[in-house]
Structure formats: C-alpha cells, structure tokens
Amino acid sequence: MTDMISRPSLKAGMIGIGMIFDETYRPFFEDTHAAGLFDRRFGDVEVPLTAVASRTGRRAEAYREAAGEKIASFESFHGEGATAALLAAAPDFVCVATPDDRHFEISRDILTAGCHLLVEKPSVLSLDQLDELTSLARQHEVLAKIVYHKLLDPDHKKLRTLYADGVLRHVNSGYCTLLEPKQISGDQFSEWITGRNPGTYVAVHYIKLIDFSFPGRLKTVTATGQRGLVGAADGPTWDSTQLRMIYEYESGREAAFDIHTSWVTPDNFPGYVEQEVQFRFDNGLWNGHSRKRGVECTVEDQTPISIKNSMNNHYNGTFLEPWGERSQRGYGIETIERFVRELAWLEHSEEGTRGERLATLASLAYNDLAADRQTVATVQALEAILEHQAAGEPDCVVRVNDPAGGLVLYRPGSETPEVLYAGTV
C-alpha cells in the first residue's frame, strides 16, 4: 500500500457513477488527488480512485474525458462481472452508489473480498441482509459504513446537541418532508424505478435522523402511498408515501414521527428539493427548513429551471472562494471525507492496536452498518406494507419485537401475522 514516493495509500473503488458520484464522490476524489489527506495521527495519505464499475461504462468514459488531469488514471469495468473485475484490482475500500435494491449483493462481494465498504443510504432493504453484511465485516475485520450525510448538516447537528445536552427534553412528536422533482422519477431513475417508492430512497434520511438524534426503541410502523403518475394507479410503483413510526423511550413515554416523501413535485418548483422538519419536545419546538435558509435568488431566463430560487449551499455548493480558487464543498462531501479519514486512522495510525481502532470505529452509530438496525427495520416494514397495499391489502401495521417475532406484519381482518424477521431487531 505504498506509492513511488513511499506515501501510505488507500486505493479506492467506486461502483455506480451516476448523480451522487458526480455530486459528492467526484469532488472528494478530485480534491484528495490534488491535496492528499493529512492528519498528524496518520500522516500524508494518498487516496487514488483506481477502479470504477457501472452498468454500461458510458458515464465513466464521459467522466474520464471531462476530468482530464483532475484525477489519476483509473480502470473502468461494466456489465455482468464488473464488481468481480473491480475487486480483482485489489482496492482497499469500495464505495457503492448503485440503485438501492442493488446494494446488498455488491456489498456482500466487497466484504467477502476483505475490502472496506462505504454504501449509500438506504444501506440494505432487509434485516437478513443487514445480518449477513455485519457478520462478514466482523469476520474480515473491515469497516462497513453508510453515507447519511444529513447527520452532518449543521442544523441537524445543533438539534442533536440541544437534545443530547438536555436543553430540549423528551421528544413527543415530529414531522419531516422531502419532496423531489418529477425529473428524478421521470428521467434520472427511469431505468430502475418500476416497483420502487420515494420513501425507501429519501425518507430514510429522516428515519436515520430521528433514530440517531432521539435514541429510543422502535415499536410500530404504518404507511400508505399514492400511485398514478410514475406508474399505473393500481401498480407497484409509488408517486408519494407517508410513513409513521412510533418510538418508546426509557421513561416509558412514546413519540410519533410522520415522514412524507414524493418524487413528483413539479420541475419548476423554486428549490431543488423541499425539505422541512418540525419536532415538538416537552419544553420546546424545533422548526427547520433546509431550503429556506435565507437565500432567494432570481435570474432572468434561468430560475427556477436551470438555477433554483432557493438553494442549499450547506449540502453541496460550487463556489469562487475569496482567495480566488474554485471549490465544491458541503456536508455531502464532508461525510465521505470523514469516512476516509476514519479508515486512514484505522490502517495508517499507530494509536493503540488495529483491533482497538477497529472497535472504536465500529462503535460509531452515525455511520456503522451494525447500528442501522431500526432504520433498516423501518425500511423493510415500509416496503412490505406498500407491497401488500399494491396487492389489494391496504392498512397493514408492522410491530417491532412483538411476541410473534422481531418484525411482524398484521393485516386487517386476518388472524395470522406475517413474520418479516424472526430475530430481535
């Protein structure tokens, strides 16, 4: 793991090079290619992107062409066997940004090959898959981490800080909404959207925010949704979803959270996405609006289509820095850098033993796969409830750690529960 001038390195592989690669991974790899990654605890580490894999290879070639000197040379694999070919190139870690129902098999192959894993949210779609991946990570003594960049949003960090410090006390209820434009469902994801819903893909940000910020025990999941725009009104593809989670806290008191998502908002909406949260506490109220953070900009002939009126400059913005450089920065990129810094500390630091460093990193609930249980349970429940609704059985309820099993679906009018996961969530 050393290069020509004997710097330690972490070779990266990237599977899936679509929208999120372009927004967050690409700027991270380009910045690190130019400046390296430094920390006193692990030194000056190279992080070359050495191999990418995708379905057709077209976007990889377009990127190679566009990037020029901004990135070192990398191999590109596509089609059947692309993951295996990428793993044969022996990367140290691999990032997975494929559609959400293609995370599991690819992640399993990565961990089986003994490589560290960084997977986009939602990590996986069922607890059985989660169990298999966490057990592989332990067996191979590697990291298995997830990208939940909203946990690094400064507003969400402040919310969690006030709650953790007892300034805001006992959360009673809350709502979150994230609405994506039609362009996402109609164009961006058209290749894989059949049978999918916007809840699994985007509500998961807020499922995790709630689970991580207000740690309690997930008890019940209910959900419903609407169809008829992206697919047929009686088909399996969803325009919008509404999810409710009930949590119980150590005090025995409960809280309810509603998360509304859609990917059929008009494309001429004034922001890229609509994102709003409200949480109610015993002694306070938190209102957050990620879009209306204070900027409203109008440009003739451009807003609100090619440029939006309101923009989230905290997530990922392109800037002309005061000192003249062009940059792309924000918490979307910071999340990836943070993972690589943790990995560099694991592999290239001499603090304690590697086993101790691995245990420390595995205990970080914000990104470790093993800490994603209640989030994955909610996603699995949502998918099962929507599947039943599409099959003509609406209004199912999923209960967590119930006498019948870990994740149990109840259908109105039926005596027989369906056990989605037998083990304890």
Ligand SMILES: NC(=O)c1ccc[n+]([C@@H]2O[C@H](COP(=O)([O-])OP(=O)(O)OC[C@H]3O[C@@H](n4cnc5c(N)ncnc54)[C@H](O)[C@@H]3O)[C@@H](O)[C@H]2O)c1
């Ligand atoms: N962190 C975030 O807020 C955020 C935002 C957008 C997307 N995402 C996540 O990133 C993932 C990808 O989303 P996107 O918007 O970049 O999607 P996209 O459709 O733009 O890109 C998907 C990429 O995966 C590749 N791919 C598909 N199937 C593959 C396979 N079997 N093997 C190898 N490559 C394959 C495609 O070729 C393409 O390069 C999803 O899991 C999504 O939830 C996260």
